[in-house]
Amino acid sequence: MRHSLAIVGLGMMVAALQMPLTAQADPVDDALVIDDIEMVTRTKAPEGHPLDEVRSGWLYREAETRELEADSFQNPGMLYVEQGADIWNRVEGPEGKSCASCHNDAAETMKGVGANYPKWDADAKRPINIELQVDKCRVENMGLEAYKFDAAEQKALTTYIKNQSLGEPVKLDLSQGELQSWWDQGKELYYTRTGQLNFACASCHEANSGQYIRADHLSQGQANGFPVYRLKQADMVSLHNRFRGCIRDTRAETPKAFSDELMALEVYVTWRGTGLSVETPSVRQ
Amino acid sequence: MNINRRQALGLSAGAVAFAATGFSALPALASAEDADKRIADFAGGKTPEAGKLTLTAPEIAENGNTVPISVSVDSAMEGDDVVEEVMILAEGNPNPDVATFRFSEASGTAAATTRMRLAKTQNVIAVARMKDGTTYIDKKEVKVTIGGCGG
Amino acid sequence: MATPKPRVKLPKTASAGEVVTIKTLISHTMESGQRKDSDGKVIPRQIINKFSCEFNGAPVFSCDIEPAISANPYFEFSAKVKESGTFKFTWVDDDGSVYEDEQTIEVK
Numbered sequence: 001m002r003h004s005l006a007i008v009g010l011g012m013m014v015a016a017l018q019m020p021l022t023a024q025a026d027p028v029d030d031a032l033v034i035d036d037i038e039m040v041t042r043t044k045a046p047e048g049h050p051l052d053e054v055r056s057g058w059l060y061r062e063a064e065t066r067e068l069e070a071d072s073f074q075n076p077g078m079l080y081v082e083q084g085a086d087i088w089n090r091v092e093g094p095e096g097k098s099c100a101s102c103h104n105d106a107a108e109t110m111k112g113v114g115a116n117y118p119k120w121d122a123d124a125k126r127p128i129n130i131e132l133q134v135d136k137c138r139v140e141n142m143g144l145e146a147y148k149f150d151a152a153e154q155k156a157l158t159t160y161i162k163n164q165s166l167g168e169p170v171k172l173d174l175s176q177g178e179l180q181s182w183w184d185q186g187k188e189l190y191y192t193r194t195g196q197l198n199f200a201c202a203s204c205h206e207a208n209s210g211q212y213i214r215a216d217h218l219s220q221g222q223a224n225g226f227p228v229y230r231l232k233q234a235d236m237v238s239l240h241n242r243f244r245g246c247i248r249d250t251r252a253e254t255p256k257a258f259s260d261e262l263m264a265l266e267v268y269v270t271w272r273g274t275g276l277s278v279e280t281p282s283v284r285q
Numbered sequence: 286m287n288i289n290r291r292q293a294l295g296l297s298a299g300a301v302a303f304a305a306t307g308f309s310a311l312p313a314l315a316s317a318e319d320a321d322k323r324i325a326d327f328a329g330g331k332t333p334e335a336g337k338l339t340l341t342a343p344e345i346a347e348n349g350n351t352v353p354i355s356v357s358v359d360s361a362m363e364g365d366d367v368v369e370e371v372m373i374l375a376e377g378n379p380n381p382d383v384a385t386f387r388f389s390e391a392s393g394t395a396a397a398t399t400r401m402r403l404a405k406t407q408n409v410i411a412v413a414r415m416k417d418g419t420t421y422i423d424k425k426e427v428k429v430t431i432g433g434c435g436g
Numbered sequence: 437m438a439t440p441k442p443r444v445k446l447p448k449t450a451s452a453g454e455v456v457t458i459k460t461l462i463s464h465t466m467e468s469g470q471r472k473d474s475d476g477k478v479i480p481r482q483i484i485n486k487f488s489c490e491f492n493g494a495p496v497f498s499c500d501i502e503p504a505i506s507a508n509p510y511f512e513f514s515a516k517v518k519e520s521g522t523f524k525f526t527w528v529d530d531d532g533s534v535y536e537d538e539q540t541i542e543v544k
Contacts, residue, residue: 065347215431
């Protein structure tokens with residue numbers, strides 16, 4: 001039943017993107033203020049960007065969803081921020097350490113950090129994101145195992161760390177190590193059509209951004225709000241989970257979370273949102 | 286040809302059977318008759334009147350899994366003018382019951398907000414019963430659409 | 437998810453007779469009992485089935501809850517406060533667990 005529905009749905013998606021129509025609706029012109037901090041939801045695109053203006057996905061959502069994110073009490077993502085704070089302060093593992101043992105008060109030490117990832121990991125010679133940085137700490141300093149991808153604690157802790165940068169503008173330093181060449185690979189992937197439906201990331205999020213794909217108002221596909229509280233799952237959804245979901249929807253083979261492909265994509269997609277505020281935990285449909 | 290957003294939603298709503306809500310595994314959905322029976326029981330056989338009770342719900346839900354709804358009854362909430370209960374029903378869900386709010390004079394106002402699941406486009410119904418047995422009803426249709434992206 | 441954790445928001449102070457807004461949120465999956473797992477087995481229902489708020493021991497607001505309430509249930513309502521005191525909030529789980537929170541308010 002669900003399978004056949006999915007096929008009908010994807011068939012309509014193909015039709016929608018191959019015909020130069022669908023309904024156009026502009027993103028709203030509204031200000032997002034969370035706990036008295038005004039978020040940057042529109043800004044001039046950085047040099048070399050294909051778009052003139054980068055926009056937060058918040059602008060593409062319905063009023064009720066926008067309001068839910070704007071109220072930091074009502075936003076269910078804040079439950080995961082609180083859970084992340086508990087994990088941050090909890091001693092775990094043979095070394096008898098918590099995150100706070102080394103990093104103290106996250107409100108001070110993690111402020112702005114989430115806005116500058118992915119960074120270059122000179123040891124691993126590849127980009128590192130928040131999830132992998134946490135795993136590195138767990139393995140090297142706490143004597144623990146890395147989290148399983150999308151473990152509830154991984155999502156909560158990542159959400160908590162990113163939330164410490166709420167309102168900070170996304171900015172990557174591509175001069176670190178070989179980050180620029182990963183950006184190049186990410187760009188290549190972003191524009192490569194893939195899967196049975198033959199979609200690239202850019203098919204929806206650049207060429208048709210602002211259009212409707214059935215009932216979904218296509219945003220620019222920005223990474224600044226991740227992990228997001230997604231109404232569909234009623235749970236936190238990580239960036240690599242969403243990447244995999246998007247790629248699955250094109251009926252392509254899905255790369256593994258934190259694989260070279262998806263790390264390159266994370267570097268490039270994050271850069272595309274340069275200047276937008278970190279909104280974690282954002283609320284999306 | 287220009288298709289505006291409302292028309293596009295209408296087109297896609299025609300193709301909608303189920304949204305992927307928490308209810309997707311259950312085949313049988315409640316009928317409007319089930320909801321009517323609940324209302325009759327709640328109202329003690331009387332026909333609830335329109336007015337005084339306001340149900341607020343979005344015209345279009347971005348996702349049927351999390352739909353904000355509010356009820357508010359015009360009442361002094363003291364003496365005889367007190368709202369005792371407000372029942373919420375969703376006539377197209379597997380089971381029409383959603384929640385029953387119980388107020389008191391200490392509530393100050395008879396107003397409450399929550400978030401609910403809707404399995405498909407349907408009417409959400411609120412019925413209020415006052416201390417003197419008078420009942421009021423309000424109804425809103427909420428459109429639930431399938432998103433493009435695995436919705 | 438970890439043990440359900442309530443969040444409650446209300447003013448710390450009010451004037452006598454003021455009607456204040458109370459917001460509550462609790463982490464809970466609200467498993468409806470109508471979903472199946474990947475093996476096709478029905479996932480048993482487990483929801484919070486009742487929420488209540490008392491002030492100094494007297495009922496203010498309560499709610500009977502069905503599986504149609506969304507995960508991480510949210511309730512917003514009001515209370516008329518005549519004196520300083522303590523609000524007690526209670527969530528009852530299908531498995532018999534009870535989650536509680538208390539908040540004081542000062543009437544000036």
